[in-house]
Amino acid sequence: MRWLPAGRYVVGNSLLHRLDARAKIICLLFLLAIVIGTASVGSYVLALSAIGMIILLSQLPLRHVFGNVGRLWLFLGTIFLMNALFFDSENALCSWWIFHLSISGIKQGFSLVVNVLLVIILSNVLTLTTSPNEITTALESLIKPLRLLGVPTEDVAMIISVAIQFIPTLMEETEAIKMAQIARGARFESKKLRERALSFMPLVVPIFLSAFRRADELSLAMEARGYRNATNRTKRKKEPFVWQDYMALSACGALCLIQFLVLR
Amino acid sequence: MRITIENLSYTYDRRGRGRFDETIEVNALQGVSCTIESGDFVGIMGQTGCGKTTLIQLIAGLLTPTAGRICLDGQDINDRSYDRNVLRQAIGVVFQYPEQQLFAATVENDVAFGLKYSGLSANAIDERVKWALETMGFDFSKVRKQSPLALSGGEKRRVAIAGVLAVQPKIIIFDEPIAGLDPYGRQDFLELVAKLNDNGTTIIMISHNMNALAKYTKHLLVLEDGRLIMAGETRAVFLSLNNDLQVRGIRRAITEPQHVAALIAKHRKCQCQDSFRDDVVTYDDLISALKGYLLGVGGGGSA
Amino acid sequence: MQKMSYVKRSIITAACVALCVILPMAFHSIQNAGSILSPMHIPVLLCGLICGPAFGLLSGLVGPLLSSLFTGMPPMAYLPPMIIELAVYGLVAGLMISLIRTKKLYVDLYLCLVIAMIAGRIVAGIAMALIFVPGSYSMAVWTASYFITAWPGIVIQLALIPTIVFALMKARIIPERYSEKA
Numbered sequence: 001m002r003w004l005p006a007g008r009y010v011v012g013n014s015l016l017h018r019l020d021a022r023a024k025i026i027c028l029l030f031l032l033a034i035v036i037g038t039a040s041v042g043s044y045v046l047a048l049s050a051i052g053m054i055i056l057l058s059q060l061p062l063r064h065v066f067g068n069v070g071r072l073w074l075f076l077g078t079i080f081l082m083n084a085l086f087f088d089s090e091n092a093l094c095s096w097w098i099f100h101l102s103i104s105g106i107k108q109g110f111s112l113v114v115n116v117l118l119v120i121i122l123s124n125v126l127t128l129t130t131s132p133n134e135i136t137t138a139l140e141s142l143i144k145p146l147r148l149l150g151v152p153t154e155d156v157a158m159i160i161s162v163a164i165q166f167i168p169t170l171m172e173e174t175e176a177i178k179m180a181q182i183a184r185g186a187r188f189e190s191k192k193l194r195e196r197a198l199s200f201m202p203l204v205v206p207i208f209l210s211a212f213r214r215a216d217e218l219s220l221a222m223e224a225r226g227y228r229n230a231t232n233r234t235k236r237k238k239e240p241f242v243w244q245d246y247m248a249l250s251a252c253g254a255l256c257l258i259q260f261l262v263l264r
Numbered sequence: 265m266r267i268t269i270e271n272l273s274y275t276y277d278r279r280g281r282g283r284f285d286e287t288i289e290v291n292a293l294q295g296v297s298c299t300i301e302s303g304d305f306v307g308i309m310g311q312t313g314c315g316k317t318t319l320i321q322l323i324a325g326l327l328t329p330t331a332g333r334i335c336l337d338g339q340d341i342n343d344r345s346y347d348r349n350v351l352r353q354a355i356g357v358v359f360q361y362p363e364q365q366l367f368a369a370t371v372e373n374d375v376a377f378g379l380k381y382s383g384l385s386a387n388a389i390d391e392r393v394k395w396a397l398e399t400m401g402f403d404f405s406k407v408r409k410q411s412p413l414a415l416s417g418g419e420k421r422r423v424a425i426a427g428v429l430a431v432q433p434k435i436i437i438f439d440e441p442i443a444g445l446d447p448y449g450r451q452d453f454l455e456l457v458a459k460l461n462d463n464g465t466t467i468i469m470i471s472h473n474m475n476a477l478a479k480y481t482k483h484l485l486v487l488e489d490g491r492l493i494m495a496g497e498t499r500a501v502f503l504s505l506n507n508d509l510q511v512r513g514i515r516r517a518i519t520e521p522q523h524v525a526a527l528i529a530k531h532r533k534c535q536c537q538d539s540f541r542d543d544v545v546t547y548d549d550l551i552s553a554l555k556g557y558l559l560g561v562g563g564g565g566s567a
Numbered sequence: 568m569q570k571m572s573y574v575k576r577s578i579i580t581a582a583c584v585a586l587c588v589i590l591p592m593a594f595h596s597i598q599n600a601g602s603i604l605s606p607m608h609i610p611v612l613l614c615g616l617i618c619g620p621a622f623g624l625l626s627g628l629v630g631p632l633l634s635s636l637f638t639g640m641p642p643m644a645y646l647p648p649m650i651i652e653l654a655v656y657g658l659v660a661g662l663m664i665s666l667i668r669t670k671k672l673y674v675d676l677y678l679c680l681v682i683a684m685i686a687g688r689i690v691a692g693i694a695m696a697l698i699f700v701p702g703s704y705s706m707a708v709w710t711a712s713y714f715i716t717a718w719p720g721i722v723i724q725l726a727l728i729p730t731i732v733f734a735l736m737k738a739r740i741i742p743e744r745y746s747e748k749a
Contacts, residue, residue, distance in 0.1 A: 008639040068642050116644065123643030132636040139632075159581045160629060166585035167637065173364070174593045179326045180365040183357040184378045184427060185349075188597045196719070197726040202377065204609065205367035207586070207593070208731045209413070212740045215582035219575040227574060367734070413738040 008067075008124070009131045014059040015244065016129045021138035023245035028126050030252035034259045035118045038111070043263040050255055051118060058125050065124055069117060076113050083109030136160055162218070170211050177206045265337050265354055265434045265466065267300040267323060272332035274318050292318040295332070296492045298485060302434070305458075305467045307481035307498065309474070315490040316470045317360075320437045323468070324357045349381060356433035360440045362424035363417065371397070371415075371423050372408040378431045396430035397423075399456070418449060435466040442473060454480055474519045478502055478546045502545045521550035528557070570742045576618040580626050583610035583618075587630030588637050605720040607631060611653045612680060612728055615660030617741055623657025652691035659683040672744050676729040684721060 016024070031054075034047050055065055084106045085099045093101045127135070140157040147153045181202045188199050241249075274293040293315045300306050308316050321327045323334055325341050325348065333340050341351055356378075359365070368374035375393045384392065394404045400422040407415075412423050428436065438457065442450045450473075458480055461467045471477050477484065477498070484501040486494040494501055505518050525544035541553040571579075590606035611630055615623025631649050635641055641649060663679035735741045 068639075072642075120642060120644040127636065127639070127643055132633070135636050136633070155577060156625060156629075159577050159584065159625065160633070162578060162581035163584035163588075163629070163633060166582055167588055170582070170585050171589050171592070174589050176359060176361075177365055178593060179321065180357070180359045180362065183324055183326060183352070183355075183359070184365070185352045185381055185431075186377075187381070194722075194726075197723040200723065200727060201730060202365070202367045203593075204727055205731055205734050206365055207590070208610075208613070209367075209734060209738055209740070210364055211582045211586055212579060212735055213738070215578045216575065216740050219572070219578040222578070223572065223574050369730075369733075411737040413734055 008064075008127050010060060010064055010128050012059060012129065014057060014129070016054070016058040016125065018244065019129075019248055020239065020241055020245045021130050021134040022142055023241060023248055024126055024130060025135070025138055025142060027248050027252040028122060030256045031122050032119060033256050035115055035122070037256075037259050038115065040263055043259055044114075046255065046259055046263060047118060051121060054125055055121075058129055060125070060128055064128055065121060067124070069120060072120070076116060079116065080109040080113050083112060133164070136164065166211070166214070169214065170207075173210050174207050177210065178203060181206075266302050267435070267466075268333075268335040268338070269296060269298050269300075269323070270333045270335070272296040272319075272322060272334060273330050274315075274322060274327060275330045291490050293322070293329075293490045296487075297332075298492060298495050300466065300468065300483075302466055303461070303464055305461045305480060305482045306469070307477040307484045308468065308470045308487065309472070309477060309484060310487035314487040316487055317439055318490075319485075319487065320357065320439060320468065320470060324355050324437060325351045326357075352378075353382060353431060354434050356428040356431055356436045358425055358428050358436065358438045358441055360443065361421075362428075363420035365424055365427075366412040366420060369411060370409050371402075371412045374412050374423060375427045375430050378427055382431065392430045392432070393426075396426040399429055400426040401452075402426070418445070421445075429460075433465070435468065436460065438467070438469040438471075440470055440472070442471065442476065450476070474502075475521070475547070478519045478521075479548070499543070499545050503543055519545055521545065521547050525550055525553060528554075571618070576622050580614055580618050580622040583614035583626045584630045584633060586610040587626070588634045591634060591640060592638055605717065605724070607634065607653065608656060608720070608724055609728060609731075611657045612660050612683060612724065613731060615657040615683065616664050616676065616679060616728070616732060617735075618661070619665070620658045620661030623661035624654050625657070627652075627654035627657035648691050648695050651694045652687045655687040655690045656683050659686045670745065672733070673729055675744070676732060677725065680725055680728060684724075688717075 019027075031050065034043075034050065038044050038047050055062070058065075085101055086105065093103065095101070130138075140153075140160060143151070143153050143156065184202075186199065186202050188196070272293060273291070273295055275291050296319065308319065310316050318327065322329055325334075328342055334342065336351065336354060339346055366374055368377065372393055375396055376389050379389045379392060382389075393408075397404050397407060402419075402422065407423075412420060415423065425441075441457070442453055445453060454476055457467055457469070469477075469481065481498045483496065484494070484498045485492060486501060486505070494504065496504075502518055502522065506522050509518070521544050525541065529542065541549075541556065544550050544553050587607045587610050590610065594606050607630060611623065611627045614626040618626075628650055631641065631646055631653055635643050635646055660679050660683040663682050664675065667675050667678050669675055669678070732741075736743050
């Protein structure tokens with residue numbers, strides 16, 4: 001029954017699926033900069049057409065790309081209202097108590113909502129076209145330069161990969177503990193805060209005990225086999241970038257330059 | 265309390281494993297029907313992954329069946345109007361490695377956890393806890409204030425089982441209770457379960473230990489790939505399973521005594537034509553058969 | 568609590584990171600538990616308390632990230648403020664536990680937790696106001712979202728975390744903080 005959750009990853013074979021995850025993450029950063037740098041109408045046209053193009057290239061069904069946007073209406077609505085009502089108290093259209101509705105506020109609120117939406121869509125495209133494992137491996141190699149600052153990046157990579165290995169095992173144990181406590185009559189619906197806190201005890205305490213016990217056993221086994229730290233481990237063979245990766249990187253870089261140098 | 269299982273099926277989905285929204289359905293259990301009478305001692309056997317654990321989780325109401333019904337004294341436990349509390353008090357479950365579920369600061373509190381909603385008075389709860397711990401072989405006054413987490417592995421398991429006993433459920437389900445116990449611990453534990461059964465508790469026990477199933481259970485359910493392939497009186501099931509193996513030409517037996525009996529029978533066939541008793545299942549059977557054999561009585565008849 | 572080897576602290580950190588992925592899923596099916604308990608906070612705070620500030624910081628950075636990748640919750644776009652909040656929790660909890668020694672385990676733990684929780688919320692609030700949602704954030708919203716809605720979570724965490732630490736010590740998985748009676 002052991003399996004790793006696949007997150008929101010959708011199996012596919014589009015250009016975006018095939019790009020190297022490292023390239024995709026760097027491209028995402030460029031595109032985020034483009035979105036954050038939107039100021040004029042021209043810059044919005046650029047950002048929107050770039051993102052439209054990416055969605056087309058990803059060949060993902062649209063309901064996946066926009067899948068979780070609907071649930072965010074409250075958050076987006078709050079952002080919009082906060083800005084519309086508080087942004088500009090000098091040139092208000094109408095005022096009531098502490099609220100000042102203004103044109104500039106509405107504009108500001110609208111552009112923020114659009115920006116947040118675009119950021120969500122971009123990150124959706126990344127997680128929909130890249131498996132969680134690819135992303136973590138890519139992150140492990142992207143943080144390598146931090147070694148210059150004294151960060152033990154190999155150890156960090158080791159911790160991440162052990163954590164991923166732990167997920168299926170611990171998930172199974174957690175389910176088993178949950179069932180056992182429910183069978184013993186555990187309840188979680190108490191109204192009183194104190195009782196509610198106590199009602200989580202039978203669940204949370206054993207889950208942590210079993211997770212920490214596993215960690216303890218694994219670390220003992222590692223030390224018994226002479227493990228010190230990850231620095232001298234054999235490295236996974238790195239896949240070099242191919243021309244599509246370089247193309248994607250330069251396209252996103254170029255768009256970023258246009259955004260900040262020309263359209264601003 | 266009588267458990268009636270009608271045409272029970274359980275399917276679980278594995279979301280997002282395939283392309284897009286495809287879900288892969290795994291049939292854990294298909295069309296299982298049987299009845300477990302009050303006071304019975306039922307064993308469930310089958311290979312790993314055959315659906316044994318799913319079956320007991322369904323019986324305990326921890327999973328909701330995809331199809332079919334489970335009734336306790338005629339009432340569907342998955343009916344909206346059914347009071348889950350009644351179910352929790354009626355059925356106790358000892359899962360694999362029950363020691364993992366300990367959490368409280370003292371042994372006493374951990375054992376009393378299941379009694380929290382029972383409506384018993386504090387004194388009555390104390391009595392129950394004392395009884396449960398003593399039944400599991402503890403010195404109550406010595407162990408009550410200790411932390412259950414600081415006990416040894418075997419003691420932890422006994423405390424966890426005491427927690428289930430304390431509720432005094434009419435039905436107790438054990439999932440692989442003797443896995444990881446030493447031979448003496450196993451023996452003691454099985455004797456204890458048999459005693460609970462003698463006192464009227466219905467026992468349902470999953471085990472891979474054929475000798476234990478043969479010796480202690482009254483009825484057996486045999487699962488294979490989520491289907492109930494055989495059910496009936498323990499001795500009959502073992503004899504017929506063994507028969508199946510012989511028919512398929514597999515030179516093995518289900519229980520160890522059966523294996524020994526088969527060897528003796530084979531040996532005797534070479535020497536003279538009459539065969540050794542062919543209904544040996546448990547060690548007790550084997551011993552009586554050997555007695556008969558050595559004293560020259562021979563022949564059939566059950567112990 | 569810092570007597571554990573580097574390898575052991577690394578692996579415990581890995582387990583805490585894995586729990587950041589698992590706990591939200593486990594509590595998802597229990598009514599309201601996910602939103603009230605903020606289950607991801609517990610492993611990060613514990614990691615800081617048990618493994619020290621560096622590992623606490625790491626678990627706060629990586630835990631929410633892996634959870635987002637493997638389970639899709641929280642959505643990627645929400646990660647930055649959450650990562651900042653959790654990273655500060657882990658870091659500050661770890662720093663405080665090495666500074667505060669009152670000879671009473673529970674007092675130490677409560678102090679560290681309260682300081683870490685306040686620090687994390689302040690830093691995340693500032694970061695939200697300055698970087699992520701410029702111009703849209705006011706003090707009122709920050710206080711509302713971080714203290715009022717999170718209040719039950721704070722209480723529950725203050726009750727749960729010291730109990731977990733105590734249980735881990737009893738089970739001899741982590742060393743006792745005060746070897747004489749704590």
